Amino acid sequence: MRVQVGIIGAGPSGLLLSQLLHLQGIETIVLERRTADYVLGRIRAGVLEQGMVDLLHQAKAGDRMAREGLIHDGFEIIFNGKRLHIDMKGLTGGDVVTVYGQTEVTKDLMDARAALDGQLVYEAENVQISDLDSDTPKLTYQKDGAEHEVICDFVVGCDGYHGVSRRTMPQDILREFERVYPFGWLGVLSETKPVAEELIYVNDKRGFALCSMRSETRSRYYLQCAFDEDLEEWTDDRFWDELRSRLPDETAASLETGPSIEKSIAPLRSFVAEPLRHGRLMLAGDAAHIVPPTGAKGLNLAASDIYYASNALIEYYQDNSEQGLDNYSHNCLRRIWKAERFSWWMTTLLHRFPDESPFDRRIQAAELDYLQDSQAAQKALAENYVGLPF
Ligand code: APR
Ligand code: PHB
Numbered sequence: 001m002r003v004q005v006g007i008i009g010a011g012p013s014g015l016l017l018s019q020l021l022h023l024q025g026i027e028t029i030v031l032e033r034r035t036a037d038y039v040l041g042r043i044r045a046g047v048l049e050q051g052m053v054d055l056l057h058q059a060k061a062g063d064r065m066a067r068e069g070l071i072h073d074g075f076e077i078i079f080n081g082k083r084l085h086i087d088m089k090g091l092t093g094g095d096v097v098t099v100y101g102q103t104e105v106t107k108d109l110m111d112a113r114a115a116l117d118g119q120l121v122y123e124a125e126n127v128q129i130s131d132l133d134s135d136t137p138k139l140t141y142q143k144d145g146a147e148h149e150v151i152c153d154f155v156v157g158c159d160g161y162h163g164v165s166r167r168t169m170p171q172d173i174l175r176e177f178e179r180v181y182p183f184g185w186l187g188v189l190s191e192t193k194p195v196a197e198e199l200i201y202v203n204d205k206r207g208f209a210l211c212s213m214r215s216e217t218r219s220r221y222y223l224q225c226a227f228d229e230d231l232e233e234w235t236d237d238r239f240w241d242e243l244r245s246r247l248p249d250e251t252a253a254s255l256e257t258g259p260s261i262e263k264s265i266a267p268l269r270s271f272v273a274e275p276l277r278h279g280r281l282m283l284a285g286d287a288a289h290i291v292p293p294t295g296a297k298g299l300n301l302a303a304s305d306i307y308y309a310s311n312a313l314i315e316y317y318q319d320n321s322e323q324g325l326d327n328y329s330h331n332c333l334r335r336i337w338k339a340e341r342f343s344w345w346m347t348t349l350l351h352r353f354p355d356e357s358p359f360d361r362r363i364q365a366a367e368l369d370y371l372q373d374s375q376a377a378q379k380a381l382a383e384n385y386v387g388l389p390f
Helices: 013-021 036-041 050-058 063-068 088-094 101-115 236-246 249-253 298-319 325-351 357-372 375-385
Strands: 004-009 028-029 070-072 075-078 080-087 097-099 120-123 125-130 136-141 146-149 154-157 175-190 199-204 209-215 218-225 258-275 281-283
Touching: 004 013, 013 028, 013 050, 013 101, 013 236, 013 298, 028 136, 036 101, 050 063, 050 097, 050 298, 070 209, 075 357, 080 357, 080 375, 088 375, 097 209, 097 357, 146 236, 175 236, 199 236, 199 325, 218 236, 218 281, 236 249, 258 325, 298 325, 325 357, 325 375, 357 375
Parallel strands: 004 028, 004 154, 028 120, 075 199, 154 281
Antiparallel strands: 070 097, 075 080, 125 136, 136 146, 175 218, 175 258, 199 209, 209 218
């Protein structure tokens, strides 16, 4: 078969790209290794920048988010018992974020794809990319025991960190940059009322904690834990006790607890691959970069890649221009590195590092103290948190 754009991976990146291209008359196919249920079972962050919200509307997949998403105009940081309110909206001159889970975003995009009869192949096994140096790269895969071949004009790798696309890039042109943090996040989702109306980020002597939410009746909480922590050892009771111990008394006292409906441990990593394009293969989203979740930038960064990728491909087909394609990697990387910097900074500011020296501790305390007193510092934090412009 022949399509214009072959997309590998049906996470938020791949679904959003195929939807945006389809709406402009560009034909795509999405090849996904897993089942739709498996893709929807992955629980990830849920803070959307305005750029992502706008793209979802442009993709005609934003109606439920507009109804059910929670608009947040600030969040809180707690350090050494001091509470610091970051008034995002006031500090940025009106910008806010939308709290809406990535699972819901993915579901809405799946529904939007289905409504347009988008070509989506789940359980596509052993996807391979070949003829990369020609004008017609080829995708091959197996499904239900049969071999399939798709000839494309372009292949976009939206197949996440463990996908095949980045590995297919010629290894002599690919550069990778990485930092692995010496801890993980233990996350719990529960059908309980969020402890506060806004998100709370806590730097406590026992480690980082985050109080987040998915809706007015569903909470998401995280605790900094060892990177090799055994999930089995974390009963719900132990989780709630530990969370309470990291919160100020008045917040701990109002914490509503209940059975966890999901519990998992995620490692923290910063990673960037450069460049994001070679010939007719482009990388987007987690296939090209990972951020630690502290700034909630993972999904938003995937969205900015898709913004540049969709515009570049639309320009190619509608205006016969390769300019967007030529600038794709450069444009994405400028924004990626700023989000990498911000996520690294938030992570460094808010966690306890096992190997930290007394000097490191004092620097961290000074940084938080500065943030407390300086409008300029708060403004820089708020501007990055709501998302830099595309
Ligand atoms: N063939 C086909 N599909 C694959 C392959 C492969 N070889 N390898 C991986 N995939 C699929 C995965 O099963 C997954 O559904 O690619 C998809 C990648 O989706 P995500 O990992 O969600 O990545 P992305 O769409 O870029 O979304 C980025 O997800 O990980 C979070 O923090 C991240 O929020 C950000 C968002
Ligand atoms: C989440 O709700 O899962 C979440 C929110 C904010 C973050 C990270 C994760 O910074």
